[in-house]
Amino acid sequence: MGSRTAGTQQAALRKSGGLTPEQMVQFYRTMYLSRRIDDRELLLKKQQKIFFQISCAGHEALLVAAGMAMRPGYDWFFPYYRDRAICLALGNTVTDQLLQAVGAGTDPASGGRQMPSHWTSVPLNIVSPSSSTATQCLHAVGCAEAGVYWNARPQAALGSYGAGDYRKFKNIHFHNDEVVYTSIGEGSTSQGEFWEALNTASNAKLPVVFVVEDNGYAISTPVETNTPGGNISRLIANFPNFHFSEIDGTDPEESFRAMRDAVAYCRARTRHTPVLAFSER
Amino acid sequence: MPAELEADALRDPIGRMQALLIREGILTEEQVNALEREVEDEVRHAADVALAAPLPLVSSIERHVYSEDLKPTDSVFATPLPPVTDPAERTMADLINHTLRDEMRRDERVVIFGEDVADASRDQHLHSGALKGKGGVFKLTAGLQTEFGSDRVFNSPLAEANITGRAIGMAVRGMKPVVEIQFFDYIWPAMHQMRNELSVMRWRSNGTFSCPIVMRVPIGGYLTGGSIYHSQSGESIFTHTPGVRVVMPSNARDAAGLLRTAIRCDDPVLFLEHKRLYREAFGRAPYPGPDYAIPFGKASTLRTGTDVTLVTYGALVPRALQAAQRLEREKDISAEIIDLRSLSPYDFETVAESVRKTNRVIVAHEDMRSWGFGAELAARIGEELFHDLDAPVRRVASMDTFVAYQPVLEDAILPQAEDLFAAMAELVAF
Numbered sequence: 001m002g003s004r005t006a007g008t009q010q011a012a013l014r015k016s017g018g019l020t021p022e023q024m025v026q027f028y029r030t031m032y033l034s035r036r037i038d039d040r041e042l043l044l045k046k047q048q049k050i051f052f053q054i055s056c057a058g059h060e061a062l063l064v065a066a067g068m069a070m071r072p073g074y075d076w077f078f079p080y081y082r083d084r085a086i087c088l089a090l091g092n093t094v095t096d097q098l099l100q101a102v103g104a105g106t107d108p109a110s111g112g113r114q115m116p117s118h119w120t121s122v123p124l125n126i127v128s129p130s131s132s133t134a135t136q137c138l139h140a141v142g143c144a145e146a147g148v149y150w151n152a153r154p155q156a157a158l159g160s161y162g163a164g165d166y167r168k169f170k171n172i173h174f175h176n177d178e179v180v181y182t183s184i185g186e187g188s189t190s191q192g193e194f195w196e197a198l199n200t201a202s203n204a205k206l207p208v209v210f211v212v213e214d215n216g217y218a219i220s221t222p223v224e225t226n227t228p229g230g231n232i233s234r235l236i237a238n239f240p241n242f243h244f245s246e247i248d249g250t251d252p253e254e255s256f257r258a259m260r261d262a263v264a265y266c267r268a269r270t271r272h273t274p275v276l277a278f279s280e281r
Numbered sequence: 282m283p284a285e286l287e288a289d290a291l292r293d294p295i296g297r298m299q300a301l302l303i304r305e306g307i308l309t310e311e312q313v314n315a316l317e318r319e320v321e322d323e324v325r326h327a328a329d330v331a332l333a334a335p336l337p338l339v340s341s342i343e344r345h346v347y348s349e350d351l352k353p354t355d356s357v358f359a360t361p362l363p364p365v366t367d368p369a370e371r372t373m374a375d376l377i378n379h380t381l382r383d384e385m386r387r388d389e390r391v392v393i394f395g396e397d398v399a400d401a402s403r404d405q406h407l408h409s410g411a412l413k414g415k416g417g418v419f420k421l422t423a424g425l426q427t428e429f430g431s432d433r434v435f436n437s438p439l440a441e442a443n444i445t446g447r448a449i450g451m452a453v454r455g456m457k458p459v460v461e462i463q464f465f466d467y468i469w470p471a472m473h474q475m476r477n478e479l480s481v482m483r484w485r486s487n488g489t490f491s492c493p494i495v496m497r498v499p500i501g502g503y504l505t506g507g508s509i510y511h512s513q514s515g516e517s518i519f520t521h522t523p524g525v526r527v528v529m530p531s532n533a534r535d536a537a538g539l540l541r542t543a544i545r546c547d548d549p550v551l552f553l554e555h556k557r558l559y560r561e562a563f564g565r566a567p568y569p570g571p572d573y574a575i576p577f578g579k580a581s582t583l584r585t586g587t588d589v590t591l592v593t594y595g596a597l598v599p600r601a602l603q604a605a606q607r608l609e610r611e612k613d614i615s616a617e618i619i620d621l622r623s624l625s626p627y628d629f630e631t632v633a634e635s636v637r638k639t640n641r642v643i644v645a646h647e648d649m650r651s652w653g654f655g656a657e658l659a660a661r662i663g664e665e666l667f668h669d670l671d672a673p674v675r676r677v678a679s680m681d682t683f684v685a686y687q688p689v690l691e692d693a694i695l696p697q698a699e700d701l702f703a704a705m706a707e708l709v710a711f
Contacts, residue, residue, distance in 0.1 A: 021307045028298050028308075029316055035295055036324045049332060061294030078450075094324055098331035105337035111487035112337035120486050127453055128486035132477045135446060139478070142450020142458075149392070149456060152432060156389035157455070164357035164574075166493055166547040167390065169350045170455035193473075196443040203438075250294040252301070 017257035056084035062249030133188035137197030140182035187218020348547035395461030480524035512684035514648035531598035532564025538575030586617035650678035
């Protein structure tokens with residue numbers, strides 16, 4: 001640790017929303033790791049050792065905050081392809097991610113079938129994604145509904161089954177305060193399925209954290225071309241049962257506070273909580 | 282814009298946090314440097330490991346397109362027909378409703394949702410007995426919410442992608458959603474979810490995630506006035522997608538047996554219900570009991586013959602049987618009629634065996650002729666059975682248009698029993 005007094009560190013702890021100095025260092029390390037993997041992949045791509053690259057650069061603070069505010073293997077995750085840093089924070093290793101980039105047979109996410117940044121992990125509850133935009137928001141909603149269902153009817157998850165029954169092959173686990181994370185780029189909020197997911201999450205008061213990562217552009221198209229008024233949070237402000245947070249996703253402490261609060265709302269089952277975050281790449 | 286990029290650089294979260302750590306005295310510059318060197322080493326080492334890792338085997342490509350644990354073609358689904366306890370003849374609609382009820386009683390993981398499938402969303406009216414409820418626009422799910430509760434049978438928003446995407450999310454967690462798309466004509470908003478998510482979840486995750494849901498979809502025409510948006514076929518669009526099973530029964534007993542297999546198996550299933558067949562006199566059957574199942578990929582030879590084979594499915598089945606009777610009566614031609622029942626997978630062995638006997642074959646379906654299911658089947662017969670053929674493979678199908686409202690047009694657009702009769706007679710005379 002550095003040379004400042006304990007009092008200054010206490011002040012920092014409060015401001016950072018309860019992160020200890022050790023956690024702050026871990027936070028920084030995970031962000032930096034994410035950025036260096038992106039850099040390494042860009043190099044490998046130039047060397048033609050990998051065949052595609054999708055960058056998380058600029059989104060790291062928001063995503064590490066989300067990963068540190070949630071519980072891998074307990075909560076459920078439907079991230080999109082810019083979400084390298086949350087997956088690292090949840091426990092994905094660099095090797096896991098680079099095995100997918102090279103298309104290895106031992107790629108734990110897809111066995112060499114999906115391009116890089118298509119995060120998948122059974123032990124961490126990171127559900128396999130496509131490259132389509134916004135479809136994952138509806139999966140997150142269904143996943144949250146399943147959590148509600150299993151908690152209401154735990155006996156349905158039990159039993160042993162013989163041949164000719166799919167239940168023999170399903171491993172079911174659930175927790176009464178589990179939360180579902182899904183994220184989406186701001187550009188993809190133009191897709192109807194994003195709005196369909198908000199409809200059901202709002203109606204059913206589901207414990208889903210929606211994270212909109214707004215870097216101002218959908219590939220090359222600026223935000224005002226996609227979103228009337230240029231601010232998605234204003235458009236969704238009238239949905240009932242939502243808790244909103246509009247944050248600077250490049251600020252680690254602000255991001256962590258917002259994520260911690262959002263997850264806490266969901267765990268308490270009082271309302272579900274989309275977080276609108278701004279991030280720069 | 283350069284100014285925009287420069288502003289972005291100042292907002293780089295990594296630079297911001299590094300400055301914060303040093304400013305707050307949490308790390309010194311030396312400690313930051315040491316941490317970054319350590320990360321650099323970790324990434325370099327991981328890259329070396331990844332580049333040295335074994336490549337996937339070409340022989341593994343087809344693994345996990347479908348469940349490796351349980352195939353719907355398995356003989357475990359070939360249950361004998363039990364003795365009839367209630368001889369009353371039931372419609373296809375009745376037996377589908379009955380099978381859904383049986384499976385919901387047996388398996389609490391089954392939930393049903395879709396547009397108007399519940400008896401009543403405001404369920405206090407059901408409990409008071411004031412309302413009998415809707416239970417689907419064709420009444421196929423009638424009474425299920427009343428018996429099983431509003432968390433197991435419920436209405437969805439009017440949004441087909443919503444239905445499909447949520448079902449995928451539930452099935453990933455081990456539930457068994459059996460959802461309804463109200464009309465095949467309106468399945469298209471769900472197509473994105475079906476093509477890019479439902480069908481490929483298992484393959485893209487190398488078998489670690491799966492979403493074996495059942496999608497029940499009323500399909501087809503011959504409704505007299507069904508018009509463009511209540512008469513569509515289009516099954517070949519879905520059989521052209523790996524990872525999803527497609528079945529289409531022509532009669533009540535097959536509907537019960539195939540739906541049971543669809544629900545109990547471990548693959549996503551598109552279950553196509555011909556709405557003209559829901560309450561037809563043709564194909565009614567007594568209730569076959571709560572465990573009667575039919576494996577997928579097993580055709581049913583409904584009529585044996587020696588002169589010509591007609592392979593079909595769905596609403597053309599009763600029309601083909603009618604044409605075959607007339608051929609026998611008027612022209613002394615003996616036609617063999619095969620009902621495929623299951624389109625993906627399909628039973629090529631039964632087709633091949635029949636063609637080796639009759640040496641003449643027609644593939645007939647209600648869907649459009651060009652790029653339809655018959656095109657693939659005809660091509661495969663040509664490839665594999667060329668030496669057994671005494672005549673070209675023929676197709677009978679609808680015109681390459683949509684289905685018009687005016688019955689005079691509808692009758693001309695859709696294939697009729699007379700078309701099948703004429704095609705078989707011509708082929709035998711070839």
